[in-house]
Amino acid sequence: MNTSDICPRFEKAVGILSQRWTVLIIYQLLSGPQRNCTIKDGIGISGRLLSERLKDLEEEGIVERKVYPETPVRIEYSLTEKGYSMEPLVKHIEKWSQDWIEKE
Amino acid sequence: MNTSDICPRFEKAVGILSQRWTVLIIYQLLSGPQRNCTIKDGIGISGRLLSERLKDLEEEGIVERKVYPETPVRIEYSLTEKGYSMEPLVKHIEKWSQDWIEKE
DNA sequence: TTATTTAGTTACTTTATGTAACCTATATTA
DNA sequence: TAATATAGGTTACATAAAGTAACTAAATAA
Numbered sequence: 001m002n003t004s005d006i007c008p009r010f011e012k013a014v015g016i017l018s019q020r021w022t023v024l025i026i027y028q029l030l031s032g033p034q035r036n037c038t039i040k041d042g043i044g045i046s047g048r049l050l051s052e053r054l055k056d057l058e059e060e061g062i063v064e065r066k067v068y069p070e071t072p073v074r075i076e077y078s079l080t081e082k083g084y085s086m087e088p089l090v091k092h093i094e095k096w097s098q099d100w101i102e103k104e
Numbered sequence: 105m106n107t108s109d110i111c112p113r114f115e116k117a118v119g120i121l122s123q124r125w126t127v128l129i130i131y132q133l134l135s136g137p138q139r140n141c142t143i144k145d146g147i148g149i150s151g152r153l154l155s156e157r158l159k160d161l162e163e164e165g166i167v168e169r170k171v172y173p174e175t176p177v178r179i180e181y182s183l184t185e186k187g188y189s190m191e192p193l194v195k196h197i198e199k200w201s202q203d204w205i206e207k208e
Numbered sequence: 209t210t211a212t213t214t215a216g217t218t219a220c221t222t223t224a225t226g227t228a229a230c231c232t233a234t235a236t237t238a
Numbered sequence: 239t240a241a242t243a244t245a246g247g248t249t250a251c252a253t254a255a256a257g258t259a260a261c262t263a264a265a266t267a268a
Contacts, residue, residue, distance in 0.1 A: 005146075006128065006131075006146075006147060006148075007198075007201070008207075009201040009202060009205040009206075009207070010131075010197070010198050010201045010202075011128075012201065012205045013197055013198075013200060013201035013204075013205055014127045014128060014197065014201075017121060017122065017127070017197065018121065018122045018123065018124050018125075018126070018127065019122065019224095020122050020224080020225070021122075021225095022122070023118045023121070023122060024110065024115075024118060027110075027114075035245085035246090036245070036246060036247085037244095037245065037246085042109075042110075043110060044110075046225085046226060046227070046228095047246080047247070047248095048225090048226080048227080048228095048247085048248075048249090049224095049225065049226075050247095051246075051247055051248080052225095071234065071235065072233085072234055072235065072244065072245065073233080073234075073245080073246085074245090075245080075246065082204055085200065085203070085204055086200065088196070089196055089197065089200055092192070092193055092196050093114070093117055093118065093121065093193065094111075094114050094117075096117060096189065096190065096193055097111070097113040097114045097116065097117035097118075098113060098114075099189070100117075100186055100189055101113040101116045101117055102113075103112075103113070123255095124255085124256070125256095139214080139215090140214070140215060140216085141213095141214070141215085150256085150257060150258070150259095151215080151216070151217095152216085152217075152218090152256090152257080152258080152259095153255095153256065153257075154216095155215075155216055155217080156255095156256095175265065175266060175267095176212090176213060176214065176264085176265060176266065177214080177215085177264075177265070178214090179214080179215065
């Protein structure tokens with residue numbers, strides 16, 4: 001039985017962050033809107049998981065999907081306001097890693 | 105093929121954070137050294153996973169395990185210096201969740 | 209001896225992740 | 239027209255991680 005008394009919002013945020021690839025996708029999108037294949041090559045995720053994560057992040061209101069009916073069609077993903085609100089947090093993780101993770 | 109060009113230290117940090125329960129265990133230990141069962145009840149993790157995570161975190165140098173040969177034996181877990189260095193990060197996550205995760 | 213307590217393990221089920229092949233739509237080329 | 243290429247995405251299947259519950263070990267108390 002789960003008798004924990006942790007704030008549900010905090011738990012939810014932790015749940016988002018602790019899903020594999022989420023932070024790296026947001027990190028990648030911090031350099032601007034980009035298409036599927038660019039994110040893929042940028043962080044080394046598989047196509048299947050990238051589609052799944054982008055869909056999740058869209059549902060969370062963190063990522064936005066835009067279709068440009070050009071030829072060929074262009075589909076671009078970008079961060080929403082909520083997504084950009086995570087920038088300081090992502091940079092904080094990056095900073096911490098520089099200070100506390102040793103070079104291998 | 106993984107052609108990503110992400111800083112290995114950042115990747116490592118993200119790997120730690122994105123392991124389920126890690127952040128909650130550290131969060132719980134921020135209120136001071138405590139034993140297995142207290143952490144367990146505090147965050148609602150199963151005994152099996154808690155043991156596994158504490159072992160991982162000990163190996164990462166984030167958590168310290170101390171045995172007090174009393175009767176019955178008391179085993180206490182606490183944050184190391186490295187563990188405490190994550191406090192601002194954890195608080196940052198908490199703050200973000202208050203600002204951006206809606207009540208359900 | 210028997211029971212109790214706490215930490216931790218074992219065995220098994222369910223869910224998440226990884227990999228590769230395939231589908232669709234459109235455009236380009238032979 | 240037919241074959242090829244490209245990008246986004248899905249399907250099918252294999253492996254790894256997480257969840258659940260029962261069990262073990264060590265030490266002490268009744």
